[in-house]
Amino acid sequence: MKFGLRHIRYFLAVAEDLNFRRASEKLNISQPALSRAIQHLEADLGVQLFARSQSFVRLTEAGVVFRDGARAVLNGMEATVDLTRRINRGEAGALRVGYTDFAIAGALPELLKQFRLGQPGITIRPHHGVTSTQLRELDDDKLDIGFVTGPVRQAGLGRRAIQTDRPICIVHESHRFAQRKSLRLKDLADEDFVHGPAKDWAHFYDYLFPLCRRAGFMPRIVQEAFNSVGILGLVSCGMGITILTETIYNFASGGLVALPLEDVPEVMLTEAVWNSDKARLPTLQFVEFLDQQIALGQIGALPLARS
Incomplete structure (x- = not known):
């Protein structure tokens, strides 16, 4: 023709x-x-x-x-x-977003909602992944931006601090600690723990284990679950206690009690990370949006626990 x-x-x-x-x-x-x-x-x-x-x-x-x-x-x-x-112009396209349990239970949902309102032409494609998986997918160009447990010190990645979480001990309401107002970390030395597999939760353990060593013990992990929902479910069955974060407890079912750890001032960091060399325009638009939210004080603060 x-x-x-x-x-x-x-x-x-x-x-x-x-x-x-x-x-x-x-x-x-x-x-x-x-x-x-x-x-x-x-x-x-x-x-x-x-x-x-x-x-x-x-x-x-x-x-x-x-x-x-x-x-x-x-x-x-x-x-x-x-x-x-x-x-x-970076006003359309797709943005592949990875997230951990801690991110999706905290600041991320509101961030994605607000970004979509400002950039309706960009399609958000979120999927769950532990930190190590997200970092690998960023390197393989299968992910545009990840919300991971930090701090991440990997060359070539841009980073923004998104939220900080205080650790809490979560026990079943029938546990002997359930009536306490708070705990010291050393009180947990003889307890059975429920946590995630070491190969998948390595970045969380990099935060938790040094705290436990300082208190004179290493957690005796007797049951494992892949994600926080599974961990809380096993705690609900009375199979052990766990240390997670306040944001996670906000989504816990009944029958569980959260106890502050009074001798742990260290917080856990969630970061947004992206491949600086491979960032496409939608990614750069999202980073600009994050910078605006940080400047406005909308992200980066300590979350509030459920009463």
Whole structure:
């Protein structure tokens, strides 16, 4: 086919008015030039699109079919051009977001909600992953930005501190500690613990284990679950206690008691991280949004525990 979008626009102008003179005036071209363009289009298609006489112009049956298809083509091309321009400005596209349990239980949902309100053309594609998985996916370009347990000290990654969480001990309501107002970490030395697998929860353990060693013990982990929901479920079964964060307890079911650890001032950090060398425009838009939220004091503060 030799015809292009110009011929389609000319054809639709005539098909709308069924008058070559008025169509040529709208297109700001001469009537003979418009007539020649339509003739070339018909010759290229091998069909007659218009029935013409001295007194009327009307679409043929083939012309009606071509008109409907041509409108769809032109509308699709205009939408494609608009989308291309918006992607070039970072206003459209997809953003692949990874998150840990701690992130999705804390600041992340509101952040994603507010970002979507400001950038409705960017599709958010969130998925759960432990910190080590997210870091690997960032390196493999399978993830645009990750919300991970920090601090992360990996070359090539941009970082922003998103939230800090205080640790708490979570026990079943029948546990001997359940009536206490708070605990010291050394009180837990002889307890059975429920936590995640070491290979998946390594970054959390990098935070927790030094605290326990300072208190004179290492946690005796007797049961494991992949995520926080599973851990809380096993604690609910009376299989042990756990140390998680206040944000996680905000989503715990009944029958569990949260106890502050009065001798642990250290908080756990959640960071947003991204590959600085591979950051696409939607990622840069999101980082700019995070910087605005940080400047406004909307993220980075200690969360409040559920009463």
